[in-house]
Amino acid sequence: MNIIKLDAIPSTNDFLKEKLSRQYLENFTVVVAENQTGGKGQMGSIWEVQSGKNLTFSVLVRDLLLDIQSVFHLNVAVAVSIAEALKLFSIPDLAIKWPNDILAENRKIGGILIENILKSDGEIFSIVGIGLNVNQVEFTDLPKAGSLFSITGKVFDKEAVLTSVLEKLKLNLALLQSGNHEQFWKIYDAMLFRKGVPVSFEDTSGLRFMGIIQGVNCNGKLEVLLENDLITEYGIKEVILLY
Template sequence: MNIIKLDATSSTNDFLKDLLTKQFVENFTVIVAEHQTKGKGQMGSEWTVELGKNLTFSVLVRDLLLDIQGIFHLNVAVAVSIIEGLETFNIGGLAIKWPNDILAESKKIGGILIENSIKRNGEIFSIVGIGLNVNQERFENLPKAASLLSVTGRLFDKEAVMLAILNNLKRNLSLLQAKEYELLWQSYDSRLFKKGIPMPFEAGDSSHFMGIIQGVTPNGKLEVLLEDNSVKTFDIKEVKLLY
């Protein structure tokens, strides 16, 4: 495992993308930064962290996905790997909030941003960006944010946490390569936040409705049971969970 450590960079995902344009980069190369100045989240949102207290790292995944239809399988493998890695530190209340948030005790402790590119020869390169709040204590104006420290009262060795996640990721990517999708999806489904519980949602037009999460489709859409007993699927921009 090739791990490149940086003091600071604008974005570990961007650093890895830039590196790919300059040289050959071996599969599973990891870029980790003590400080990320322009971290990105889903749909362009910023991911900001306190200097030296949290984890921001990116992993190159190549020679894995055969077609664009299998991209969400990678999301599933990554989310499950983070949860499994954190479980080794006896952290309770862990869950995956669709599509790419990691929660502990119903508060966001981390997020995933996967950026994919298809080369002319058809090869798919995926850059898996992971941000995890580890030893940060304060989250001003962010009532739904937390860290491993704030939910457990314990300080953590950041590198040990990262290696636990990476070891699980390597194993789960092997399952993905072997097309053992069912095992990964079962693990993902069992950890899905608020599954089977009536809860409010906000639609893209800002209207509110009640529904019950049933699961996630293979292409990453959220399945929700509505009050009229119909099941509707939603894309990331079409619905927001209110909790």
Template sequence: MNIIKLDAISSTNDYLKKLMSRQYVENFTIVTAENQTQGKGQMGAVWNVEPGKNLTFSVLVRDFLLDIGEIFNLNRVVAVSIVEALETFQIPDLSIKWPNDIMAGNKKVGGILIENTIKNNGEIFSVVGIGLNVNQKDFSNLPKAASLSVIKGMEFDKQAVFYEIAENLKQNMAAILHKNTLVFLEKYDARLYKKGVPMPFQDLAGKQFMGIIRQVSPTGKLEVIDENEIIRYYDIKEIQMLY
């Protein structure tokens, strides 16, 4: 794989997209930075990291998605790949908080942002941004966040974690190309944060209610059964888990 290592950059996703606009970039090129000053999360949220302590990198994925309706398949593969990689480092209580947060217990340790571009010929290019808290210790302003180091009480070799994730991602994407999508749907749902547990939620109108996560639909909608035993489906940002 082609790896571009940078000291500081505003956003690895933006860097990779600009690079693609100027030249041919081979599939699975990875851009990684020690310091990302304007990291992005889902729906415009900001991903702030302590310089030199964490992993921030972006991966170009091309020739993977053939239809825009399959976009959440990529989300599944990326999330499962990260969790499987972290399991090799014995990180406890790993799960995936829909749609794209990596959890250890009740703490967020990582996140995913996938940005897709559709070319005139219908080809879909995906830039997969991954942020992972590795050795950062101070989360005083982020009470729901933690790092691998905080969780395990030890320092980690960032490069070892990076290569484990990258290799696992590459292998899993190769499996998906052989149309083995059902396996990753099952793996994603099996690791779903708070699945089957009564939890408080809040919808876009601000209404709070109790519900139970059942699964995630093939297109990426969260399936929740509410207190009246009505099954409802939610898109990203249409519902918030109050935990």
């Protein structure tokens, strides 16, 4: 496993993409930054980290996805891998908030951003960006954020956490490559935040409504049972879960 460690860069995803455009990189090349100054989250949000306290890293995944339609299988496997790794450190009440947030005790401790590159020959490269709040104490203006430290009161060895996540990720992606994606969907579904209970949503027009999460389909859309007893599907940019 090729691991590139850096002090401070704008984005580990962007660094890995640029490096990939200039040279051959082996599968599972990892870029880790002590401080990421321009990290991105879903829908263009900024992922802010306290320098030296957290984990921000990106992993190159190649020779895995056969077609662009199977992209969310990778999302599911990555989210499950992180959750399984954190369970080894006895992090309580872990959950996966659709589509790719990792929660503990209802607070966001991690996020995933996967960017896929489709080559002219049909080959798909995936840049898996992961941010984990490890030892950060304060989260200014982020009342729903937390860290492994704030949840447990313990200081964690970042290298140990990184190693655990990478080992789980490598193992599970090998299983995914063999076509065994159903087991990851089952775990993802079982860990889905607020599934089966009434929750509030907000759509792109600002309209708020109630619904009950039924699950996530293979295209990554959230299935919600509305008050009119109809199940409606929502894409990542179409609705926000309020909690």
